[in-house]
Amino acid sequence: MSKQRQGLLITGDAPVQFTFEGQRFSGLPGDTLASALLANGQWLQSRSFKYHRPRGPLSLSGQDANTLVQLGPEPNVLADRTPLSEGLSASGQNYVGSLAKDGDSRLGFFGRFMPVGFYYRAFYKPRGIWDRWEKVIRKKAGLGVLDTQREAGYHDKQYLFCDIAVVGAGPAGLAAALRAADAGASVLLIEQDPYIGGSLAWHRYDVQGGAAAAMLADLRRVEAHPRIRTLTDATCNAWFADHYLPVIQGTRLYKVRAKQTVLASGALEQHVVFHNNDLPGIVLCSAAERMLALYGITPGNKALVLAGNDQSCRSALTLADAGVQVSAVVDMRASPDDPALLQALSERAIRYIPGHTVYSARGSGSQGRISQAEIRPITAPGEVGNTAETIDCDLLCMSSGYMPAWQLPCQAGAKLSYQDEVAGFRLSGQAAGVHLAGSVNNIFTAEAVVKDGERAAAAALAALGYDVDVPESVSCALRPNYDWPMFAHPKGKEFVDFDEDLQLRDIVNATRMGYRDIQLVKRFSTVGMGPSQGRHSALPTARLVAKATGRTISETGVTTARPPFAPEKVAHNAGRVLHPYRQTPMHHRHLEAGAHMVPVGDWQRPAYYGQPDQARHCIESEAMHVRNAVGLIDVGTLGKIELRGPDAAELLNRLYTASFDNMEIGSTRYAIMTNEHGVVIDDGVACRLGETHFYITATTSGVTRVYRAMTQWNAQWRLDVDILNVTGAFAAVNLAGPLSHKVLAAAGTDVDISAAGFPYLAYREGQVAGISARLMRVGFVGELGYEIHVPARYGEALWDALIKAGRAFGIKPFGVDTQRLLRLEKGHLIVGQDTDGMSHPGELNLNWAVDRKKPFFVGQRSVAIMKREQTQRHLVAFELPAGSETPAEGLLVLEGAEVSGKITSCAYSPTLDKVIGLAWASSAHKKPGSQIVIKSAGGEPLTATVVKLPFYDKALSRQEIQA
Amino acid sequence: MKMLCCPLNGPRNVAEFAFGGEVREMPDPQTCSDREWAEYVFYPPNHAGVIAEWWLHVPSGYWFIAERNRSTDEVIRTYDPSEIYTTRVDFAAQEESKA
Missing domain, CATH: 3.30.70.1400 (Aminomethyltransferase beta-barrel domains)
Structure with a gap:
């Protein structure tokens, strides 16, 4: 560069060194990777998805997929949104060999043999052919290289609250923010670009120039406003119910809750569809204006402007004033809306060619950059005459109009309707509290945009209860959309969708294959499925499908724009795991004793004490110890x-x-x-x-x-x-085993724990080891036992006292897996394990616990009805002899070839030296002595005998104090 | 995320609430037919439009009623159940069993 670049975003003059494709380049502080490459004349930045065509920036604002690069370990990074940093190293992607010499670019020549839906149709038959070809095709069609070892790095989340969220800091958003904040509301202003002002920062709003800068100077008041917080470089990625907005800024995800939302999200400039409209050097007018104003880059030496509106004519003035030689403005219209433009163009010696279009472009050189454009007169919508003129150029700026940024409004319930008189979509019907302002609302002149922002803010303020007058809706007479900017070419390559390399005929052919609905066209052709999600293809596709199917564009519509608006990383949504478990007051005692902890409901509980590889041994020896001596289990999670x-x-x-x-x-x-x-x-x-x-x-x-x-x-x-x-509030333990009353006595209690004083199923209150306690004589595990509940803060003291008092009796803690074995031996069911979502008391042998004569209980009528019906199934107890395999819980019970039930609990009982279990089986087998057939894990049948419960201690003597 | 206005705690994220089914009247379990009972248990009306629903504010353990339009997801109003459940409900003793 001979002269120092001056741009709004360029913050210094110290060169920033970086490499692209292994070649060393130098940029300036404030550059993006894309702008720094452009400043070095490197237009070729990526290769297209399907045909590997050379591509360069289109929007230069992150709204297209033409600058996807590989940034170190990270694939698919948008170069026009990546800040340049010293030592940055990037490469193009999606090529074989090098970006400049892609061995696969010849794929384009075979394009006509790969029509839309090619993969689906060609590899559908014979069966298996897809499996063979898939690897090859995926390699050709893949984007970037994923480093599976890469760590995502630090990401976090933050909540933000405001009265009014304003999405977009262009003129409409700035005006809305000021109006709202001046009235007293707190405002969060969210801007995707790293600067505020939107198009005021780079677009020429008047023929003379200068109006935008003056207006922006005024609106900059937001920067110092005490009630406005501005997030730049921040993308509002969705609108969720009741104004819940995910906003991504760098590595942070803000979860914003607003009371009202002003969507001033702008409009997306649209391209023109002609042969080779994707060559490097063919850009949207706004991209050329951004290069000049934001980065101080002269976009070309010899420019051609393909205009569909007055905005693009003014872009030509801007280019000329910046020293670019503008050969001509090729206007698809018959004349500009503003006659003053003709004068301004002629003053700059720019040829104005009305009623023409660029029909095809040709690229040359190692980067395939545009070198020539062929222009032809437009004779009818989409058709051109035979007189052709070729114009040399190294830059082609185009604009066929604008598409309102419909994604967030549609997520908020808005519908799109196409208005023929403006040749564009209009949004309406969004949720209450969502206000559209500016170009997303089809308002285009700077003054009207500002007014519309203020109107939207006033409407939001009124909804919040502020006493404000809400102005009438703002109108704008500008008609910036050209209604049919698409010109078919015999050689094709008139791209409708750059992301997916879809040409005009691909869309039309999809409708001819019978895919008439826009959603089906999308799925068949993949239009709009690429990284830019239809930002440039939705409007032309709607027009094409409408015409091909004989419907209106409103009827045709666009495909659903679901969140997220821009790609978001898994790391933004992942991050720290907030999955807390509750711990009982004795938790660390369990850890000290070597417990293997498992999640049970919201809690962590000891499964058993010992190593997982010794699980069965631990459980069986803990169980035997409860049967023969005394054990202690923490049941505080009850x-x-x-x-x-x-x-x-x-x-x-x-x-x-x-x-x-x-x-x-x-x-x-x-x-x-x-x-x-x-x-x-x-x-x-x-x-x-x-x-x-x-x-x-x-x-x-x-x-x-x-x-x-x-x-x-x-x-x-x-x-x-x-x-x-x-x-x-309560900690609890179950002290169980034949020696439990001795331990309780040794720990010290004022409760009469004699057999007569504290019988089975009684409840007592008193002191245990000096702690106020609630005691129950229950028998869940089938031995003499005391369930002791104390205030949670004394849980650890109780545990310690019982362990200490029990030492003389060999007390050992036992875990929940051991308890499950003990209760199974005793035949106690566990609700949720042995029962399912249909188990009624009769099936579970629990009729004894149902009082059917009382006036009411919640399930009474249903229980009564089911008691009358013949039950089909029953929970039965079964046993298998020692030495047989222990069938896993969940294995099926068979009745001939039919499934009649499944195993709900099963274990080897060391006490009984048998395999015992509970299972659902048909009611025919509920009688003890019946045989049920279990399909073992290996597939062969196991025959088990149905028995009467309990398995253990049928005399019910173990729950009493042993002599 | 949706907001729900708890009559006790004010507007809160819907994640703080648990749904408790439609508000509906239980037929007399002693006198209704099996069919009426089965329809009560298995076929909640579930129609499009405004429905009264039970909602629980989980952190405070507070049940309330929300009138919500199931077509638009608009909550019309929320109120304490005592507005419609004004008196104590009792169940009559069963007639002496016929057996």
Whole structure:
């Protein structure tokens, strides 16, 4: 470069060294990778997806896929959004050999043998051919190289709140932000580009020039406004219900909650569809203006402008004023809207050629950059005459109009309708609280855009309760869209979709194959599926499909634009795992004792004490120790609910199947809960502490549901009872085994624990090792045992006291897997493991726990109906002799060739020296002595014998103090 | 993410709430037919349009009722259940069993 570049984003003059394709380049601070390459004359930056065509920047604003590069380990990085940094190393992607000499670029010559849908149709038959070709094709069609060893690095999230979120800091967004903040609202202004002002920063809004700069100077007041927070380089990637906006800035994901949203997201400039319209050096007018204003790059030496509106004519003025030789403005229209433009063009000696289009372009040189354009007169929409003129150029700037950035508005419920009089889509019908402003609202003159921003802000303020006048809707007479900027060429390569290399005929052919719906056209042709998600292909595709299918463009529409608006990395959504587990007060004692911890519901519990490779040994020896001596298990994860009030017993009557009126104070009762379907959803033990005071346990994972059911029902019944979930407030242990009463006595208690003083199923309160405790004589594991509940803060002290007192008796802790074996031996079922979403009490042998005569319980009617019906299945107990395989839980029970059930629990019992289990089987087999057939893991049948429960201690003597 | 206005805690993210089904009247379980009971249990009305629904604010354990339009997802209003459940509900004792 002979002269120092001056641009809005260029922040210094110290050269920044970087390499591209192994070649050393130098840029300036503030450059993007793409702008620095352009400043060095490197237009060829990437290769296209399908035909490997040479590509360079199209929008220079990250809205196309023509600058996808490989940045170190990261593929598919947009060069025009990547800030340049010292030592940066990048390469093109999607080529064989090198970017400049891609061995696969000849694919383009075979293009006519690869019509739209080629892969689907060609490799459909014979069966298996796709499997062979897939690898080869994927290699040709892949983008970039993924480094699977790469670490994503630090990413995080932050919540933000505001009254009004304004998306887009162009003139409409800036005006809206100021209007809202001046009235007192807090405003979050979100801008995708690294600067504010939008097109005011680079576009010429008037023939003379200068109006935009003056207007922007005014609007810059947002930068110092105390109630406006501005995020630049930040992409609002979606609009979710009630103004929940994910905004990505660098490595941070902001989760923004606004009360109102102003979408001033702008409009996307559209290209013209002609032969070779994808050559490097063919850009949108806005891209050339950005090169000049933002980066101080002279975009070419000899430019041609292909205009579809006055905006592009003004771009020609800007180029000429910057010293670029503009050969001609080829205007598809008959004349400009603003006659002053003709004068301004002629003053600069720019030829104005109305009623013409560029029909084809030709590239040359190592980068394939445009060198010639052939222009022809337009004779009818999409058709050209035979008189051709060839003009030399190294830059072609084009604009056929604008497409409102419809993605966020449509996510907010807006619909697109095509208006023939402006040849463009209009958005309407978005959710309440979402206001469109500026060019997304089809407003284009700078003054009207500012007014529209203020109007949108006023509407948002009014919705928030501010006393403001909301102006009438702003109108704009500009008609910037040319209605048919598409010119078919016998040689094709008139690209509608640059991402996917789709030509005019590909879209038309898709409709001829019968894919008439725009969504089907998309799926068949892949139009709009590339990284730019239809930003430039949606409008021409809608026009083409409408014409080919004889419908209006409104009827045809565009495909759904789902979030995210721009690609987002997995790392933005991943990050730290917030999955906390609850721990009981004795947790670290378990760790000290070498427990293997497992998740149970929301909790972490010891499965057993020892190494996982010794699991079976640990469980069996812990179980034998409980049977023969004494063990201690932490059962603090059990759900615990306290009921107080005159209607406490009545609430239990209505929710559980048993009757609680006649329960004596100081007693416990097994309780099962059914839902309205009559299905057993939980079980526990109810203790009566007083006339109006109950304490109920629930399963570890079921207590939330139980508590919710109790409170929801009572919101309707209005019973006089207080319901409290005290699960976390109490720690609990089960001290079990024939020596348990000796340990309890040694630990010290004022409760009479003699056989008569504290019988089976009784409840007592008193001191244990100096701690106030609630004690229950329950027999879940089938031995003499005491469940002891104490306030959570004393849990560790209780544990320590019992372990210390038990040392003389050889006490050992045991885990939940051991408890599962012990309860299975005793024949106790576990709700959720042995039951499923359809199990009613009759199937589970629990009719004894159901009082069918009381006035009401939730599942009563359903239970009664099902009791009348013939049950089809039954939960049965089975056993297999020692030495047979232990079938895994979940294996099927067969009845001939039919499946009649499955195993719910099964284990080898060291106490009984048998394999025992519970299984669903047909009711015909519920009688003890029946044989059921289990399909073993290996597939061969295992015949098991149905037995009566319990497996262990049929005399029910073990739960008493042994002589 | 949707917002729901809890009558007790004000507007909160919908993630803080649990859905509790439609608000509907239970037929008298002692006198209704099996069919009426089965339809009550298995066929909630589930129609498009405004429906009264149970919602629980999970952190505070508070049940309330929301009138929501299921076609537009618009919440019309939320209120405490005592607005419609004004008196204590009781169930009559069963008639002496016929057996």
